[in-house]
Amino acid sequence: MKQRANCNEDGLNKGAWTAEEDELLASYVNAVGEGNWTSVPKKAGLNRRGKSCRLRWLNYLRPNIKRGNISVEEEELIIRLHKLLGNRWSLIAGRLPGRTDNEIKNYWNTTLSKKIQTKKSTINMPNIKAWNPKTNPLEANITSSSISYLIQTKAQNCSKTSDPLHILPSTNGVMQTQQISQQNFQDELMEEKKDKVLDCDSFSFDDEMWIDGLEFGGEINVVDDYDNDLVCSLFDSNL
DNA sequence: AAGCTACCCAACCGCCGGCCA
DNA sequence: TTGGCCGGCGGTTGGGTAGCT
Structure with missing residues (x-):
């Protein structure tokens, strides 16, 4: 997809990963396991930075990655968690099995933030009504x-x-x-x-x-x- | 069909904190 | 205590693409 310069000043590959690079990285990590990312490129035969390898693995190659449309349930959860946690995407992603922080961050920035902004602009802040959150935390009698x-x-x-x-x-x-x-x-x-x-x-x-x-x-x-x-x-x- | 625009999202960048010598 | 290294994280970038004119 993205095609920035193929190599940087260090002669390392940049930009979109090729299928061959994916195969090399996946084979290596599957055999050796995650971690020690700085040495991964050399050991896996990749002309990439370790950080780039880590990112590619975590966001794309890792098993059980859930790709595709965010469900309504997931969207609602993201909104709720974002209200709780702010832009702590890794924490939010931790609550959504198979989703990556990068994916959620992108989804928020491109879709949800606009939805929220639109919604906020149409809501007048109401009075806070009586509520005992401890005894009834999820069914608060408030809007x-x-x-x-x-x-x-x-x-x-x-x-x-x-x-x-x-x-x-x-x-x-x-x-x-x-x-x-x-x-x-x-x-x-x-x-x-x-x-x-x-x-x-x-x-x-x-x-x-x-x-x-x-x-x-x-x-x-x-x-x-x-x-x-x-x-x-x-x-x-x-x- | 061609050009333009807005959007999507993979990937990069830089900062920060933890760890270790 | 300090400095270097490394991994993790959030912000940003920019190429691809869909939709519109």
């Missing part, structure tokens, strides 16, 4: 868009992205963050807010929280406070 909103807090931590969690004060002055987590988190937050609702730097909670079926524990930090929005980030002390 799908607010689930996404919550999950983003985990994603933010995992992926170190800058997207913050916006926690909006409700009309009665009670921060809605109190309503999104498990009871002990609520209680701690309630204690905290007695004295300092918007001035505090962080809230901690001892027990785990469940979001979308995933458990984590830690603290919630106030990153910034502008306008009337409290901008927070969730830390997972287990990571």
